[in-house]
Amino acid sequence: MAEGEGVVKSAGRVLGLLQIFAEHRRAMRVSEIAQALGIPQSSTSMLLKTLTAMGYVSFDAEAKAFRPTLRVALLGAWLNDEFSREGSVDEMMVAMARATQDAIILGVESGVYSEYIHVVQSEQALRYALRPGTRRPLPATNIGRVLLSLKPDDEIERIVRRINAEAAETDHRFDVAETMRAIRAIRREGHSFSHNLISSGASVIALPMPTPAGYKPMAIGVGGPTDRLVRGHDVILAEMRRLIAQYLGS
Template identity: 25%
Template structure:
């Protein structure tokens, strides 16, 4: 369920992140196609709460640093472990594709930290992006670390919608893919959610938390390299986090 007002506020923040400069209410109204009165009321509320200000006092607004302060406070309470950040930077350089650290969030897998590939044609991803947990290598890697009862309860809640040509369409298929990946030693996806996108993932444990480390890019580049990429992920995890990070116990 999407709560429209909350969605609109987040859209305003994303708008400024892309625009990289002040904007008037008219600019936002034109961009989103919202009624001017509704847009003005949202902007006025954000100004009143200290999240927007007028840098030039001409009716153009821009976010204040309060967003950053709040985000840092939230992240500090449960940050991605520093060794995983170090691992991500290493893998981005070694593999040359987009890499990320993800965690489970209900029926979704959530990207927590991302390093985009510098290549012109690449998988575009960002922190906070959510994907259905059962269709991706990241998600199935995380599901493999759940107890049997927890995984079965999740499989019963999933709506099996066809996103792409290789989307698993029932719980039995997902179970089979997870088992196959565990036997192989790494998880993968290929045009299961995004067209012509291939990815390789491994689960990693830090303390009591489970994460997935993933590299993904165009199938033409990634599919021939899947075993190589999986080996690079495994080696990186072992050297940055220790071999025990790859075990479920």
């Protein structure tokens, strides 16, 4: 778990802890949590003790493990009413993972980056593993390109030039004309599926996700081995669109 860059340590650790539970979806021991957070076990114990006292975490004495309480789920339950007419966004993503048999990624714009704010991992042996909190320059991923496609052309060009200007000597630079060609294709086809953008042999099929007024634009993607996504492209895309329409009414 990264700290610094304007992150208050205590707040970062609390949210990092909740994110770890979201990824693992089970009760966990102190040692496991400390390792996942990358902080001392003594600090982890103090954090868990505080959240237990406040009712956000419970302790199973027999299993010697902690898990979040329903109080955590209820904190943001009201947000689902703004997004989904049938269930939570997480339920939609789980349904999408079951239908496509691959990882489902929810991304949002964060400055000149796309940030993966929620991931439902694939259960297949050969899979595309991603962690929530991963950030990539907007032109570097299919999800980021979908987010860019929602912007005016002049703004896209400014973003790409800014990324290139701020890039370190060893970082990849993005060709403005090539990026704009990809954006036009996304607008024409309604989705993005450029192959092997980040990792050789792995790709993402990405779509814009309907977002209520007042929220940053989001994109959702199915990530997996490129060959598997190519073979199943039409079926995967149809399932994504069906579930978005079912849950979000669009």
